[in-house]
Amino acid sequence: MKSNRTVACAAVVVLSGLAIGAEGVFADAEADASIVRGLAREVIQNSPAVGGIQNRAPIDRSGLVPTDRRYEILSNYVSPAFFARASDGEIESLAALATSDAYNDAPPPAWCYAPGTDPEFVNAMEAIIHDVNPIAFQQIGRWDGTALSPASTAQGEPAIVTYSFIPDGTNIPSEDFGLPGGSSALFAWLDGIYGDTETWQDLFHETFEEWGELIGVTYVYEPNDDGTPTSGLPGQVGVRGDVRIGAYPFSSNNNGGTLAYNNFPQNGDMIFDAFDNFFDNVSSNSRRLRNTIAHEHGHGLGMLHVCPADGTKLMEPAIDTGFAGPQIDDILNGQRHYGDVFEPNDSLATAAPLATIGGEFELTAPFVSIDDNSDSDFYRLDVLVPSEVTVRIAPAAAAYSQGPQSFFCFSGSFTDYNVVHDLRLTVLGPTGATLASVDDTGLGGAEELTHSITTPGAYTVAVEGGSANSIQLYGFTVSATPTGPVPCNGADLVAPIGELDIADVVEFLRAFGDGQPSVDYAAPFGEFDISDVVEFLRLFGAGCP
Structure with a gap:
């Protein structure tokens, strides 16, 4: 019996403005x-x-x-x-x-x-x-180990997934549902449609990046693939991706029927029906191909089909081109498995760097989540000047019908996914002490807190949920208004604000050593190197007006 179950996808298509049956x-x-x-x-x-x-x-x-x-x-x-x-x-x-x-x-x-x-x-x-097998699923097991991330089966933890394109001629074994297998012709097929390799590979890169902007999965393109048969060996850095992408003509139903199929974790390989004329239509930035990629990779993340088939969810059994990419239900599904883009940020020690506040400021994050009854989210604010800071959180899902795939796929259970957790909001000081907290509205309600910060430093915003072992999608907005002098430039890090002196140099060295975002001045961002030092010296040398 195969350990890697396969999802085959071939879809009745609902085009934007057209219903095709x-x-x-x-x-x-x-x-x-x-x-x-x-x-x-x-x-x-x-x-x-x-x-x-x-x-x-x-x-x-x-x-x-x-x-x-x-x-x-x-x-x-x-x-x-x-x-x-x-x-x-x-x-x-x-x-x-x-x-x-x-x-x-x-x-x-x-x-x-x-x-x-x-x-x-x-x-x-x-x-x-x-x-x-009459048992219906909406979610199956997640990745519990990839080429670049350690083994972990913990629900809500992030993962790093690599992907590669298998060379033409790679053997794709037959599957248990009648597809005969064959030699991959991915490059020959898509080069023929797009005229070059870079154009269509960019569509795959963009689709993986879109998933990565919505859930706690980081995607890394693996440019190498050793051409071993698919559905076999795991990903290996420099050798092959965790997810391997190929295509061959499904001789049983080319130009109709099955468009692609995808393995579940721990495999994730994605195989297309090469030369199927469904993909010849490249309108709307190749939405047919991109939505098929996104849908199939949903299976590769551990997602199954969902009903009703009403054109609102990427993971419905039918490929739909009336929208682009993952929708609310798909985001909930993915974040339940892998958390949101800020994970891991479940404690004060692992608080996600959110912003550096040195003047008028506003930041909005629309899709983050409390993914179960043990999850808490911590965000760090580096406040450089006395400021009045306002934080607002609000449920960001929707109320709709959703359920496992059924024979008809006409219905599901109606649920309001905005009333899962009673969200609580807390602001913590540099020592971790609670400065302010609010929990006024109950299930489905927004919470807002305004706090006056008089002493610059690292502050933390904590969001907590309730006892429900389910996911609550929410969005938050952080805004700040200075209540004192504003730094004259990015090198004006500490008091006296409005002047550049040795105190700013000392603070830069401290922040640089701690890897704080406030001194990550220059590319490559996320790294602290000589380019940041050079930019600080330039700003310091420019002086205050």
């Missing part, structure tokens, strides 16, 4: 939603009866029943008419999944379907999936 194209997705649902009902009413699934009429078995043994395997799922018209690839995919034992105690493939896919094939595949 198996039966045709509708000019207005909203106006014709009832037509789409009607078509879906027609498909369901003509689908096979499967254990646990109700309200489906029996298949019309009139006419000649094929003698092919594969029909014996599939006779509970497909009609003789479908069996006669289906391609060998479709029959092989259905039969392989129906007879596989690889998913007896693991999630089966999660499929989405391309425009024009035969509706009976769609229903047969979903029915088989339901019968093989």
Whole structure:
């Protein structure tokens, strides 16, 4: 039995302003939603009866029943008419999944379907999936060790994930759901569409960067890939990525059906259907390709499909081009697994450097979170001048229906994700003593605190939640107004403010040695080197007006 479960994705596509189903194209997705649902009902009413699934009429078995043994395997799922018209690839995919034992105690493939896919094939595949393993998931295990980050299975901890592009000719083994495997043709395929390698690789870089701006995963491009078969060896620095990206023609259903599939952690390899004409459309900055990359990598992070399929979530079974990239539900899913971009910041000692305040100031962070009942968030403010500081936090999710993938994917449980934790806000002084705290509003409410800081130093803002073992997305705004003299330039670090003297030099050396953001003057930012010293000396030499 394979240890790396695979998610295959091939999606019914809902284009912005267009609803595309198996039966045709509708000019207005909203106006014709009832037509789409009607078509879906027609498909369901003509689908096979499967254990646990109700309200489906029996298949019309009139006419000649094929003698092919594969029909014996599939006779509970497909009609003789479908069996006669289906391609060998479709029959092989259905039969392989129906007879596989690889998913007896693991999630089966999660499929989405391309425009024009035969509706009976769609229903047969979903029915088989339901019968093989009816347990639905929205989240599976996360990465617990990569090439650049130590092993950790702790929910809410950040990770570093590397990725690489496998060279053409790399062997991609067959999968348990009927895809035959083959030699990768990723470069030949996408170079043919974009004219060069850099253009399409930038689309992958941008998509990984977008995930990295929303959740606690840092992505590192690994330029090397040794061409070993996919779904095998783990990532290794200088050799191959944790996530390896390839493509070959899915001979069973090229130009329709499966667009791509993706392994779950601890693998994460992403394989596309090379030369599938779905990806030839490069409008809206190649949104078809980018949303497929983002969706597939969602599986590679440990996410499963989510319902209802209403065009609001990246991880719905259907690829949707009405929006770009991860949406609120996807951010919640990712941050529940890996925390937000400031993690690890669960204590005073690990407080995330947030800002240096030396004058009028405002900063907003829209998507951070308390990811469970043990999480607290600490943020450090380096205050250089006496200031009145205001901090405001507010829930930043939404109320909507969400649930595991079902046969119909028409509904989920309605939940208000803004009323998960009662957020509390505290300001701590340089010694860690509590200076001010507020918890006035209860579940779903915003909290705001204003505190006057008279002594420059390192202050900390702490955000805490309640007892719910679930995630609360929130946003915060920090603003400051000086109540005393304002530094004349970046080298004016300590009193007397408005003058540059030996006290500023001493403070620079102290802050430089501690690696404080207030003296990270020059690129490369995040590193403290001779360029920062040179910039401090330039500012100091310029003097105050």
